Amino acid sequence: MSRSNLLAFGILVLVLGLWEATCRIFAIPIFILPPPLIIAQTAVLKAPLILPHALTTGMEIVCGIGLALAVAIPLAMGMFAWPWLEKALSPFLVVSQAIPVFALAPLLVVWLGYGMAGKILMAAIIIFFPVTVSLLEGFKSCDREFRVLFRLMGAGFWQTMRLLYWPWALPHFFAGLRVGVTVATIGAVIGEWVGAQKGLGYLMIQANARLKVDLVFAAILWLSLMGLLLWFGVGWLEKKSIHWKENQQIL
Amino acid sequence: MLSVSGLTKTFDQQPVFSGFTLTVTRNRFAVLIGPSGCGKSTFFDVLTGVTPADEGLISWQGSDVDHLGDLAAYMHQKDLLLPWFSLLENSLLPARTGGEDLKQARQRAIQLFSRLGLDGYEKHLPHQVSGGMRQRCALVRTLMFNRDLVLLDEPLSALDAITRKSLQSLLLLLQSEFNRTLLMITHDVDEALLLADDLYLLSVKPMRVVEKIELYDDKPRRFDNPELLAIKKTIMQKLEGDIDHVS
Structure with missing residues (x-):
């Protein structure tokens, strides 16, 4: 194990150990703050209860990512192809981020009901912005000399997009997507808090009301694991897509 | 002229x-x-x-x-090879964008590779070879413009x-x-x-x-x-x- 891994593991053990010890020494009731071992136990033993909710939330996030990409990729390409479009749209993009998305959550319940649609939309709205912006920045960061070369080769815009701009922007795209997926869980859960019939957020609200705090923490644990899974999933995809960076020596 | x-x-x-x-x-x-x-x-x-x-x-x-x-064809002080394409694919870019017959172009490129001392490196990625070889590849690409x-x-x-x-x-x-x-x-x-x-x-x-x-x-x-x-x-x-x- 490397030094950094050892330190990370050490910190984790220390924090959990302190938590566990505090709960036991001060005899804190489980419905106030359950110790980590109890939480872990609940997370495992209550898996049959948690799993369907986790699947719902996971589905919402994945669909949200899909929806966000379906809008972000064409939009970023369009804004890159036609600078007037970027000029016209960028104020709206910024405003869309100035509106606190969480404030929209109750409205989305009114408009789209208690089902998954509203939560998917919430997640999508959150992911969409960093992906669009970083992809556009990626396109723009392409070196001038490469553009001149493609111009002289007589390549049209979409051909240049396919051969040059898109692969060029991929690292930027994935950086944006990473940011997006980690906050997407927040979007979906808040959507479920406000009004839902299923999902980890719904489960947490229900458990909290019944003072089953260990179940609340277990749901949070599951949610965190899903976030981690998404993070590593995107990382894996990035490595696969940007194969030419593999083994490239960094000086 | x-x-x-x-x-x-x-x-x-x-x-x-x-x-x-x-x-x-x-x-x-x-x-x-x-x-x-x-x-x-x-x-x-x-x-x-x-x-x-x-x-x-x-x-x-x-x-x-x-x-x-x-x-005109164009050669720059930077080799301008795309890192995600092999040397051969890079040299074929002008043929691709120009809509040429890729099979013929590939053969011509391979001949040029051996003429310029690059044979055996067709499948290498640009970062796997030296700066001089990259610039040779850029030279092949320049010739592939057919201009x-x-x-x-x-x-x-x-x-x-x-x-x-x-x-x-x-x-x-x-x-x-x-x-x-x-x-x-x-x-x-x-x-x-x-x-x-x-x-x-x-x-x-x-x-x-x-x-x-x-x-x-x-x-x-x-x-x-x-x-x-x-x-x-x-x-x-x-x-x-x-x-x-x-x-």
């Missing part, structure tokens, strides 16, 4: 060049040499059509053109001295074996002297040709030739004089 006459370009009311005139005879190696910042790059931008000229005419083989964007005119934008200035030496002789091949007409800009006097048939000394802004020097024919040239050393001395004096004049 490439001919440029009365070319004028102004940036922020400062003329980069005005009434710039130049003729490059077919199958000659013309080198423009001048201090950095004299407007060489802007001149190339106008030639390639990246930015339009304010005034002036460009003609190639007797017919007027707006720019040489679809008539008579080649614009060279300080193509070797990023390489080390030894690699540069071998690539200089490859550049001469463009002329002797592949019958290209070459127009190179550089600020490297030695390189200009080794490669050029016609050497054009440029002044700083507004850029104009101060002097055209026709060099003797036998290439490859060597610096132990007193004639070449004498020419170098004159050129250095002229370039330095020009810079002194400005400051």
Whole structure:
């Protein structure tokens, strides 16, 4: 194990150990703050209860990512192809981020009901912005000399997009997507808090009301694991897509 | 023959060049040499059509053109190889964008790979080979343009001295074996002297040709030739004089 891994593991053990010890020494009731071992136990033993909710939330996030990409990729390409479009749209993009998305959550319940649609939309709205912006920045960061070369080769815009701009922007795209997926869980859960019939957020609200705090923490644990899974999933995809960076020596 | 006459370009009311005139005879190696910042790059931008000229005419083989964007091949000091494509795929880019038959193009590229000493490296990615080999690959790509005119934008200035030496002789091949007409800009006097048939000394802004020097024919040239050393001395004096004049 490397030094950094050892330190990370050490910190984790220390924090959990302190938590566990505090709960036991001060005899804190489980419905106030359950110790980590109890939480872990609940997370495992209550898996049959948690799993369907986790699947719902996971589905919402994945669909949200899909929806966000379906809008972000064409939009970023369009804004890159036609600078007037970027000029016209960028104020709206910024405003869309100035509106606190969480404030929209109750409205989305009114408009789209208690089902998954509203939560998917919430997640999508959150992911969409960093992906669009970083992809556009990626396109723009392409070196001038490469553009001149493609111009002289007589390549049209979409051909240049396919051969040059898109692969060029991929690292930027994935950086944006990473940011997006980690906050997407927040979007979906808040959507479920406000009004839902299923999902980890719904489960947490229900458990909290019944003072089953260990179940609340277990749901949070599951949610965190899903976030981690998404993070590593995107990382894996990035490595696969940007194969030419593999083994490239960094000086 | 490439001919440029009365070319004028102004940036922020400062003329980069005005009434710039130049003729490059077919199958000659013309080198423009001048201090950095004299407007060489802007001149190339106008030639390639990246930015339009304010005034002036460009003609190639007797017919007027707006720019040489679809008539010239281009080689830059950076090799401009795409890191996600193998060397062979990189060299095939002009064929791909030009809609050529890829099978034939591939065969031609493979032949060029072996002619330029790159055989066995077709499948390598650019970061897996040395800077000199990357620039060789860029040279193959330049040839794959199938265009008579080649614009060279300080193509070797990023390489080390030894690699540069071998690539200089490859550049001469463009002329002797592949019958290209070459127009190179550089600020490297030695390189200009080794490669050029016609050497054009440029002044700083507004850029104009101060002097055209026709060099003797036998290439490859060597610096132990007193004639070449004498020419170098004159050129250095002229370039330095020009810079002194400005400051």
